[in-house]
């Protein structure tokens with residue numbers, strides 16, 4: 001993980017340095033650091049700025065390699081709002097931090113410390129710039145013998161003399177906790193399924209106990225005696241034993257305050273089961289535990305930043321495989337709630353796992369609300385692509401709060417419809433319901449299925465099948481696992497803390 005520190009700007013930082021100067025819209029030419037550097041470069045900075053038509057909006061950057069004997073490289077990074085920008089200030093600055101990191105990386109500085117120069121007006125938001133750089137700097141090279149090191153590995157954020165370092169460092173401590181949770185979620189999603197299976201996933205969660213989290217585990221026998229027939233049906237084709245892991249965090253002053261509950265689909269590999277998936281792309285199904293990864297990442301953030309709230313995370317860890325013992329299409333299983341399910345398609349397994357988790361969490365922990373995250377349907381990828389996750393809820397206030405948290409945190413949600421006529425489509429001829437109901441609107445049918453297990457509890461379901469994994473890099477995200485959900489839910493929790 002790259003290291004980030006904060007210090008006050010001084011002239012000597014301009015010696016043998018890789019510098020990134022943040023430019024806030026067109027006004028940057030009046031900024032004292034810009035002027036100081038322009039003087040040092042004898043006016044050539046101004047010339048470059050006008051030749052390149054650089055005007056300081058996000059997404060723009062300008063680079064000068066070895067512009068003086070003392071400066072190794074200098075980047076101007078735009079962080080000003082574009083006209084009619086819909087992105088919040090904080091996200092804009094995160095993106096600029098990510099752009100600066102990327103610019104420095106592409107010019108291949110090795111073993112050099114980089115300096116980000118933050119002008120006066122941006123001192124307060126400098127922690128957001130640092131967060132953007134940290135999130136962009138993630139890489140997963142555990143299994144490459146020729147490891148691609150990430151440079152720069154050290155960034156120092158240079159602040160104006162009148163900035164309050166203590167305030168900024170306190171803000172950074174919160175963001176650092178957040179970045180660690182996002183990294184944790186990304187690591188879990190990136191791991192191949194022969195390394196990360198229910199038991200090893202459980203062990204990684206247990207390793208978080210020292211942060212101040214209480215971990216309870218339900219093994220196969222415990223789940224069988226509770227009657228988790230829906231979850232266990234999914235697990236029965238695999239040699240890997242399933243687990244439900246409950247992560248408890250108590251940070252509220254009133255320890256008896258009802259917790260917020262976050263529930264994650266943790267299918268460590270989804271072959272489809274007997275309703276087997278096509279070979280092409282099946283390798284991506286190692287990411288089918290992205291919901292559980294986000295829940296674990298989130299719980300780690302809450303503990304690290306000592307959030308003043310009670311929360312529980314519940315993840316169902318199973319592998320969906322094919323074998324002589326595997327569940328068959330047409331099987332009927334009995335869920336923890338008592339409701340019976342005709343499993344018409346063994347590849348619609350996520351909802352079966354979540355069904356037991358949702359009703360168990362509701363009964364056992366009486367949470368004030370439940371939010372579940374799941375890579376649940378291919379259809380949500382068709383509907384929303386990779387920019388928005390699907391948001392389904394039985395509570396319009398909760399839905400609005402989540403959507404707003406997503407906008408603030410840069411992990412966007414789009415509200416999807418629900419309703420009785422959809423719900424009727426999963427009625428079964430032989431059981432209380434079936435787990436599929438035809439292709440049209442099938443993401444909604446999956447949500448309607450879950451809804452049957454939440455009772456009157458305020459509930460939302462985030463279908464993150466399109467957002468958990470990125471085929472190409474985006475702002476603050478390298479190609480691969482995004483950790484989607486950690487930032488959004490941390491924001492959602494933070495908004496409820498005060």
Ligand code: BES
Nearest residue numbers: 345347348349375376377378379436465
């Ligand atoms: N894990 C998949 C959904 C998925 C698809 C996640 C693409 C990430 C990327 C889920 O278990 C699944 O297979 N869903 C089926 C449901 C269908 C059988 C009703 C689907 O979406 O095709």
Ligand code: ZN
Nearest residue numbers: 270347348349
């Ligand atoms: Zn599936």
Ligand code: ZN
Nearest residue numbers: 267270288350
């Ligand atoms: Zn799945």
